[in-house]
Amino acid sequence: MTAKPTARIVRLFEDNLIFLSLIGIVAFFGLASDRFLSLTTLSTLLNQLPALTVVAIGMTLVLISGAIDLSVGSVLALCAGVVGGCMTLFGMPLPLAAGIGILAGALAGLANGSLGAYLRLPIFIVTLGMLEVARGLAYLVTDSQTVYLGARVQSFAVPIWGIGVSASFLTALALVIAFEYLLRSTVFGRQIVAVGSNESAAEVSGIDPKRVRCTVLVISGALAGLGGLMNASYLGSADPNAGVGMELSAIAAAVIGGTSLMGGRGSVVGAFIGVLIVSVLQIGLAQIGITEPTKRVITGAVIILAVILDRWRADSR
Amino acid sequence: MPQSATTANAAEPGSRERKPPAIAARGICKSFATQVLRNVDLRIAAGSIHGLVGENGAGKSTLAKIMVGLEQPDSGSLSLAGAAYQPRSTSESLKAGVALCTQELSLIDDLSIADNLLLPASSAARPRGRARIRRKLAHQYAMQSLARVGLEHASPAMRVGRLSLAEKQLVEVARALATGAALLVLDEPTSALTAPQADRLHEILREQANAGVAVIYVSHRLGDVLEVCDHISVLRDGEVRLTSSSDELSEAILIREMAGVDADLEASERNAVAALPVHLSVQELRTAELPHPISFECRWGEILGIAGLAGSGRTELLRAIFGLDKRLGGVVRLHVDGTWVELHSTRQAIRGGVGLVAEDRASDGVFRDQGLAFNVTVAGLRRIAGRVGRLIRSRETSAVGALVRELRVKSDGIDQPMRTLSGGNQQRAMLGRWLHCDAKLLLLDEPTRGVDVAAKLAIHEELVRLRDAGRSIVAVSSELDELASLCDRIIVLSNRKLVREFQRSELHQEDILAAAFSEYA
Numbered sequence: 001m002t003a004k005p006t007a008r009i010v011r012l013f014e015d016n017l018i019f020l021s022l023i024g025i026v027a028f029f030g031l032a033s034d035r036f037l038s039l040t041t042l043s044t045l046l047n048q049l050p051a052l053t054v055v056a057i058g059m060t061l062v063l064i065s066g067a068i069d070l071s072v073g074s075v076l077a078l079c080a081g082v083v084g085g086c087m088t089l090f091g092m093p094l095p096l097a098a099g100i101g102i103l104a105g106a107l108a109g110l111a112n113g114s115l116g117a118y119l120r121l122p123i124f125i126v127t128l129g130m131l132e133v134a135r136g137l138a139y140l141v142t143d144s145q146t147v148y149l150g151a152r153v154q155s156f157a158v159p160i161w162g163i164g165v166s167a168s169f170l171t172a173l174a175l176v177i178a179f180e181y182l183l184r185s186t187v188f189g190r191q192i193v194a195v196g197s198n199e200s201a202a203e204v205s206g207i208d209p210k211r212v213r214c215t216v217l218v219i220s221g222a223l224a225g226l227g228g229l230m231n232a233s234y235l236g237s238a239d240p241n242a243g244v245g246m247e248l249s250a251i252a253a254a255v256i257g258g259t260s261l262m263g264g265r266g267s268v269v270g271a272f273i274g275v276l277i278v279s280v281l282q283i284g285l286a287q288i289g290i291t292e293p294t295k296r297v298i299t300g301a302v303i304i305l306a307v308i309l310d311r312w313r314a315d316s317r
Numbered sequence: 318m319p320q321s322a323t324t325a326n327a328a329e330p331g332s333r334e335r336k337p338p339a340i341a342a343r344g345i346c347k348s349f350a351t352q353v354l355r356n357v358d359l360r361i362a363a364g365s366i367h368g369l370v371g372e373n374g375a376g377k378s379t380l381a382k383i384m385v386g387l388e389q390p391d392s393g394s395l396s397l398a399g400a401a402y403q404p405r406s407t408s409e410s411l412k413a414g415v416a417l418c419t420q421e422l423s424l425i426d427d428l429s430i431a432d433n434l435l436l437p438a439s440s441a442a443r444p445r446g447r448a449r450i451r452r453k454l455a456h457q458y459a460m461q462s463l464a465r466v467g468l469e470h471a472s473p474a475m476r477v478g479r480l481s482l483a484e485k486q487l488v489e490v491a492r493a494l495a496t497g498a499a500l501l502v503l504d505e506p507t508s509a510l511t512a513p514q515a516d517r518l519h520e521i522l523r524e525q526a527n528a529g530v531a532v533i534y535v536s537h538r539l540g541d542v543l544e545v546c547d548h549i550s551v552l553r554d555g556e557v558r559l560t561s562s563s564d565e566l567s568e569a570i571l572i573r574e575m576a577g578v579d580a581d582l583e584a585s586e587r588n589a590v591a592a593l594p595v596h597l598s599v600q601e602l603r604t605a606e607l608p609h610p611i612s613f614e615c616r617w618g619e620i621l622g623i624a625g626l627a628g629s630g631r632t633e634l635l636r637a638i639f640g641l642d643k644r645l646g647g648v649v650r651l652h653v654d655g656t657w658v659e660l661h662s663t664r665q666a667i668r669g670g671v672g673l674v675a676e677d678r679a680s681d682g683v684f685r686d687q688g689l690a691f692n693v694t695v696a697g698l699r700r701i702a703g704r705v706g707r708l709i710r711s712r713e714t715s716a717v718g719a720l721v722r723e724l725r726v727k728s729d730g731i732d733q734p735m736r737t738l739s740g741g742n743q744q745r746a747m748l749g750r751w752l753h754c755d756a757k758l759l760l761l762d763e764p765t766r767g768v769d770v771a772a773k774l775a776i777h778e779e780l781v782r783l784r785d786a787g788r789s790i791v792a793v794s795s796e797l798d799e800l801a802s803l804c805d806r807i808i809v810l811s812n813r814k815l816v817r818e819f820q821r822s823e824l825h826q827e828d829i830l831a832a833a834f835s836e837y838a
C-alpha cells in the first residue's frame with residue numbers, strides 16, 4: 001500500500017511473470033516463423049488444449065492440498081473407453097454416456113482418496129497403482145482397440161461457426177474460471193489451501209484433512225473423466241492409449257503456473273497459462289523446424305527454468 | 318538470595334587432585350527469544366556423576382545440547398580435559414569423546430538395533446575411514462552393547478520400531494556407552510524405565526564413573542538424582558543456583574532452590590470463583606497418553622491453570638478435551654446456552670465455542686506462508702461466507718480489521734504473510750482466530766512460549782481482559798509465576814496423573830513444585 005511506485009512496478013512484473021513469459025514466447029515464435037501468428041495456428045492450439053487443461057485444473061487442486069495424482073492420464077483413457085463402450089455397445093446418447101464416463105473418473109478418484117486419505121496409504125503409491133489399474137481397465141473395456149465413434153462425439157470438439165473455438169474449449173475455459181473462483185473465494189477453497197499448507201494446524205482449526213483431500217482427488221478423477229470425453233471427441237474415437245504421460249504434462253503445467261509441490265500454494269489460472277506455454281512451445285518449435293528430441297530437451301529445460309524463477313520470486317518476498 | 322546460592326559460583330565439585338576437570342563450562346550464555354542460560358559455570362570431574370536439576374525451562378536441556386554441539390553458546394567457553402572445546406555438531410563432540418543420550422529418542426525406527434548402534438561415526442565396528450559395515454563384527458558388537466544394558470534377550474537384527482519405549486531408551490543408552498566416550502551426557506535417561514531397569518542403568522553409570530568416565534545426569538526424578546549422583550547443581554532461570562555434594566542435599570532443599578526465594582507467589586486481588594457456574598466439566602477422561610482418569614471443572618469467567626513438568630500430560634489433556642486425540646473413556650461436557658452439550662469431536666468443540674492455541678505454534682498453529690487474514694478466519698470461515706460457501710471479502714476485511722485493532726496485532730495490512738510477523742504478534746493472531754469464532758472457552762497451551770518479555774506481559778493483560786469480558790480460560794504453563802499471576806485456580810499434573818488442586822489463596826511455588834514432582838518418585 002505504501003510501497004514506492006518503482007517497487008510496485010517490480011511487484012506487478014513479478015506477479016505476472018508467467019503471463020509475460022507466455023507473451024514473450026509467442027512474440028519469439030511470431031518473429032521466428034512467418035506462419036506462426038495466424039488464425040490456423042491459434043485454432044489448432046486452442047482446440048487441442050481442453051483435455052490437458054481440465055486435467056491440469058484437477059492436478060493443481062490436488063497439489064495445493066499437499067497430495068499428488070499420478071493416475072490422471074490412465075483414468076482419462078479409461079473414461080474415454082467407457083464413453084465409447086456406452087455409445088457403441090449400449091447405443092446410449094452422448095450426454096448419458098458422457099455422464100457415465102465422468103462418473104467412472106470420479107469413482108477412480110474416490111478409490112484414490114479413500115485409500116490415500118482414510119487408510120493413510122502413501123498417495124504417491126496409491127495413484128501410481130491406479131495408473132496401472134485404470135490403464136488395464138481401459139484396454140479391457142475397449143478390447144485393446146481404438147473404438148471408432150465418428151461424428152456422434154465430434155460435435156463437442158469442432159469449432160463453433162462464427163467464434164472459431166469448440167464447445168470443448170469453452171467448457172475448459174469456464175472451468176478454469178470456476179475453479180479459480182472456488183480456490184480463492186469459497187470456504188472449500190480455503191480449506192484446500194489450509195490442509196496443504198499445514199495439515200495439523202488445519203485439524204486444530206476444525207478442518208477434516210481426510211475429507212478435504214479425498215474430495216479433491218474425486219474432483220481430479222472426475223475432471224480426468226471429462227478430459228477423456230474431450231479427448232474422444234477431438235479424435236472421434238476412444239483410444240485406450242490416450243493420455244500416456246499426461247500426468248507429467250499436467251504437473252509441469254501446474255508447476256510452471258506457480259503451484260508448489262509441497263502444497264499450500266498455487267493457482268488454477270496459472271496452471272492454464274502453464275498449459276498454454278507448454279502447448280505454444282510444442283507448436284512453435286515444430287513450426288520453426290526443431291526436431292522431436294530437441295523439442296523435448298527444450299520443454300524440459302523450460303519446466304526447470306520456471307521452478308527456478310518461482311523460487312527466486314518466493315525468496316525475494 | 319539464600320546463603321546456599323553463594324556457593325554456586327565457587328562450583329568446585331570433587332576436591333580431587335589438581336587434575337583438570339573432565340569438562341568445565343565458563344560463563345556460558347544462550348538466548349533464544351528469551352535468555353535461557355546466564356553465565357553458567359560448571360566443572361565436572363572425571364569419574365564423577367553430576368546431577369543437573371531444575372524446573373521446566375531452567376536451561377538444563379539447552380546446557381546439555383551445548384555440550385554436544387547441538388547448540389552454540391552466545392558467549393562463554395567450554396574446555397574438555399583442560400583443552401579448549403568448541404563442538405559445532407554431534408559428530409565433532411563424539412570425536413572429542415562426548416556422547417549424549419537424549420530425551421527425544423534419536424533412534425531410527427526402521428533400522429535394526431545393530432544398525433542403530435552403528436550410526437555414530439566412531440563405532441568400533443566401523444573403523445575410521447571405512448564406510449562398509451562388517452556384518453559379523455556388527456552383530457557381535459551389538460550383542461555386547463545390549464548385554465551391557467540388560468537387553469540380552471533382544472536380537473540385534475530386530476527393528477527398533479518393534480521395541481517398547483523403555484527398551485528404546487536402553488538401546489539409546491547402550492549406543493552412548495558404546496562410543497567409548499569420556500563424558501556421557503544423559504538427559505532424562507530413565508523417564509520410560511521401570512524401577513529395576515533404572516536401577517540397572519544406575520549401576521552401569523556407577524561402573525562407568527569408576528572407570529574414569531564423567532557423567533552428567535539430567536532428571537526430574539529427584540530421588541534418583543540424590544541416590545546416583547556425587548554432586549548436584551540446581552539451575553533456575555538459566556543460572557546455577559547451587560552446586561553441592563549430594564550427601565548435603567535433600568529433596569526439600571532441591572525443591573526450595575528450584576522454586577527460588579520468592580516462593581510465596583504474588584496473588585492478584587481477584588475474589589474466589591467458587592460461586593460461578595461450571596462451564597467445562599471433564600469426568601474420568603482417559604486416552605492412550607493419559608492412562609489415569611482425570612476429572613476437573615472450569616467455571617465461567619475463570620482462568621484455570623494447569624501446572625506440571627514437561628511430559629506430564631498437560632498438552633495431551635488439552636488435546637483430548639478438544640477432540641484431537643482419541644479418548645478411551647470419560648465424558649467432556651460444555652455448558653452452552655443453559656444446556657449441557659457432550660463434546661466428541663474438534664468440530665463440535667469449535668461449534669460449542671471452544672478454541673485451542675497449541676504449544677507448538679509452528680506445527681499446530683500458524684499457516685506460515687498464508688496471510689494474517691487467512692490465519693485468523695480459517696477456523697470460522699462460515700462467519701465470513703454467504704450462501705453456498707462463497708467468501709465475502711468485505712466481511713473478512715472488517716472482521717479481521719476489528720480483531721487486529723482489538724488485539725493490537727502489528728502488521729502491514731491483513732494479508733501480510735504470517736511468517737514475517739513476530740512471535741508475539743503471531744500469538745495474538747492465534748487468539749484472534751478463536752475470538753473470530755466467538756469462542757467462550759479458550760484452551761491455551763504455553764500461551765507465552767517463544768515471545769519476548771514485553772509481549773508476554775501484554776498477552777497476560779489480554780488474557781485477563783478476555784476473562785473479565787466473561788470468557789473462561791484453561792492455561793497450561795511451565796512458568797509458575799505466569800500461572801500465579803494469571804490464574805484463579807491451578808491443577809497440577811504429575812506423571813500423567815492429576816495430583817492436586819490449589820486455590821488462588823494457597824499458591825506456594827514450593828508446594829506446586831513438590832506436587833509436580835510427586836509422581837516421579
